[in-house]
Amino acid sequence: AQSVTQPDIHITVSEGASLELRCNYSYGATPYLFWYVQSPGQGLQLLLKYFSGDTLVQGIKGFEAEFKRSQSSFNLRKPSVHWSDAAEYFCAVGRDFNKFYFGSGTKLNVKP
Amino acid sequence: EAGVTQFPSHSVIEKGQTVTLRCDPISGHDNLYWYRRVMGKEIKFLLHFVKESKQDESGMPNNRFLAERTGGTYSTLKVQPAELEDSGVYFCASSQETAADTQYFGPGTRLTVL
Numbered sequence: 238a239q240s241v242t243q244p245d246i247h248i249t250v251s252e253g254a255s256l257e258l259r260c261n262y263s264y265g266a267t268p269y270l271f272w273y274v275q276s277p278g279q280g281l282q283l284l285l286k287y288f289s290g291d292t293l294v295q296g297i298k299g300f301e302a303e304f305k306r307s308q309s310s311f312n313l314r315k316p317s318v319h320w321s322d323a324a325e326y327f328c329a330v331g332r333d334f335n336k337f338y339f340g341s342g343t344k345l346n347v348k349p
Numbered sequence: 350e351a352g353v354t355q356f357p358s359h360s361v362i363e364k365g366q367t368v369t370l371r372c373d374p375i376s377g378h379d380n381l382y383w384y385r386r387v388m389g390k391e392i393k394f395l396l397h398f399v400k401e402s403k404q405d406e407s408g409m410p411n412n413r414f415l416a417e418r419t420g421g422t423y424s425t426l427k428v429q430p431a432e433l434e435d436s437g438v439y440f441c442a443s444s445q446e447t448a449a450d451t452q453y454f455g456p457g458t459r460l461t462v463l
Contacts, residue, residue, distance in 0.1 A: 241391070271451075273454065279456060280352075280353070280355075280440070280454050280455050280456030280457055281440065281442075281454035281457075282454075283451065283453065283454075286451060327392065329392075331452070335397075335405075336382065336394035336397060336405060336408065337382075337384075337392075337394065337442075337452060338391075338394075339384075339391045339392040339393070340391055341389070341390055341391045342389070342391070342392075
């Protein structure tokens, strides 16, 4: 069965510190992988996506993610977090015209 | 280019009442999806339209939910009668015919059933 796990419900980091949000998935075929962010009062914004090729993908706002097939993971990283990054982050998997499967989300709090 | 829009942004209704949510996809996007997030859990798929046809409605919770997409443009999701467990945030997303792998999401409608 397809599923996405985001093991960290809440994470707090200091501004300027590095960040890694974890995402593990279970999918029957080679999935397409996505990270979305939802800022307070906003909708879901696409940060980055992986379809194929280079397993390290760059996204907007300085984020990157690395696909590791052997670990069924697609972790999101940022070298230096800004206060404006405080939001909820969602990992999703899907393929072609099919529905997406989402994780439960990770809420990021940034300390000044 | 305008993004996916949803109306209303918030709705508070009594149990047993009817509510209709609307989604306007990005112009030219034939694929339209509805998702729901209940009480901080994962975002779950409800259904998928291709133009005006329902491609996949496997996620619809029960027959109190009715989705339509007249003319293959905007879509409505009606809940009748609403129950307490229907509370949550309803998201709409759309994608292109030729690049259907990326779904663009609207801001969501927060539904509260009292």
